[in-house]
Amino acid sequence: MGPEVAGIDLHMHSTASDGALAPAELVAKCHANGVRWMALTDHDTLAGVAEARLAAEQHGMALLAGAELSTQWSGVGIHVVALLPNGEQQALAPSSSMALALDTLERAREERAERIALKLEKKGLANAYQRAREKAQGRAAVGRPHFAEALVDAGIVGDRAEAFKRYLGAGKTGDIKALWPALEQVVEWITGSGGVAVLAHPLRYGLTRRKRGLLMDAFVAAGGEAAELVSGFQNSDRGRDLARQLGERSLYASLGSDFHMTRGPFAPGRFSEPPSTQVPPIWQHPRLCDWFRRYSEG
Ligand code: AMP
Ligand code: MN
Ligand code: MN
Ligand code: MN
Numbered sequence: 001m002g003p004e005v006a007g008i009d010l011h012m013h014s015t016a017s018d019g020a021l022a023p024a025e026l027v028a029k030c031h032a033n034g035v036r037w038m039a040l041t042d043h044d045t046l047a048g049v050a051e052a053r054l055a056a057e058q059h060g061m062a063l064l065a066g067a068e069l070s071t072q073w074s075g076v077g078i079h080v081v082a083l084l085p086n087g088e089q090q091a092l093a094p095s096s097s098m099a100l101a102l103d104t105l106e107r108a109r110e111e112r113a114e115r116i117a118l119k120l121e122k123k124g125l126a127n128a129y130q131r132a133r134e135k136a137q138g139r140a141a142v143g144r145p146h147f148a149e150a151l152v153d154a155g156i157v158g159d160r161a162e163a164f165k166r167y168l169g170a171g172k173t174g175d176i177k178a179l180w181p182a183l184e185q186v187v188e189w190i191t192g193s194g195g196v197a198v199l200a201h202p203l204r205y206g207l208t209r210r211k212r213g214l215l216m217d218a219f220v221a222a223g224g225e226a227a228e229l230v231s232g233f234q235n236s237d238r239g240r241d242l243a244r245q246l247g248e249r250s251l252y253a254s255l256g257s258d259f260h261m262t263r264g265p266f267a268p269g270r271f272s273e274p275p276s277t278q279v280p281p282i283w284q285h286p287r288l289c290d291w292f293r294r295y296s297e298g
Pocket of ligand 4: 011
């Protein structure tokens with residue numbers, strides 16, 4: 001993909017969902033790390049984008065409105081990043097299909113939180129819903145990381161990792177996917193408002209290569225146009241193999257750190273080197289290239 005890769009990060013979280021930095025702090029961190037083109041992609045919300053945009057303007061950085069949307073496909077929870085070159089205001093307008101998507105997801109997330117709470121109360125976490133709400137500190141949506149923190153505080157597990165391993169991770173009692181809208185529906189909502197749908201971290205769903213191919217086929221059939229070739233730190237052999245799967249379907253390659261917090265190896269703009277490949281990079285996408293070009297000079 002070439003040396004231009006330095007300075008791009010199109011998948012990051014802030015306190016608007018389950019990240020540790022406020023949107024303006026995240027932008028400052030990106031700036032310090034040499035990121036010039038960034039997308040804020042909080043789970044199921046655009047609530048942090050306005051603050052991030054102000055900060056990005058102060059730093060002379062390019063900020064793309066985005067969100068990481070929750071979906072389900074074939075019984076698996078799948079994440080789709082919406083990149084929105086028309087901006088957050090257009091996406092939030094009442095007639096926009098993105099607004100419908102975010103409204104639907106907010107309600108699904110709330111109902112899911114209530115169901116997760118019931119499951120965890122059976123495991124000994126009294127008042128689970130209230131505890132998770134407190135951990136979310138007034139954010140629009142409660143997520144599994146907030147339940148994980150509540151489990152840690154109650155002494156039921158030692159740390160977040162154990163909370164996911166025993167109660168919240170794939171296949172565990174608190175892993176409830178049934179309320180999320182279908183993958184195909186979410187992709188249609190994104191493209192219907194001029195956005196680009198990006199299949200998030202395809203290597204992180206525990207799928208076989210064959211099943212991952214079927215997922216990508218369904219994604220493309222629904223109008224999906226890109227996938228993350230690089231997400232955080234990943235094995236280079238698997239990355240090369242993933243590139244082949246993208247190439248076979250003419251998907252554009254996106255990339256991002258999936259940064260959440262300053263602990264650990266993840267940092268804005270830091271992720272594995274993309275494999276050398278013929279797959280076109282996301283900045284060549286017809287609906288995104290103008291945005292990239294606008295911030296290429298100076
Ligand atoms: P939710 O969007 O509420 O389903 O929560 C999913 C989020 O939980 C992911 O985006 C990660 O930030 C976090 N997460 C998922 N699996 C793990 C894990 N095994 N350990 C720690 N955090 C995790
Ligand atoms: Mn997350
Ligand atoms: Mn994700
Ligand atoms: Mn993410």
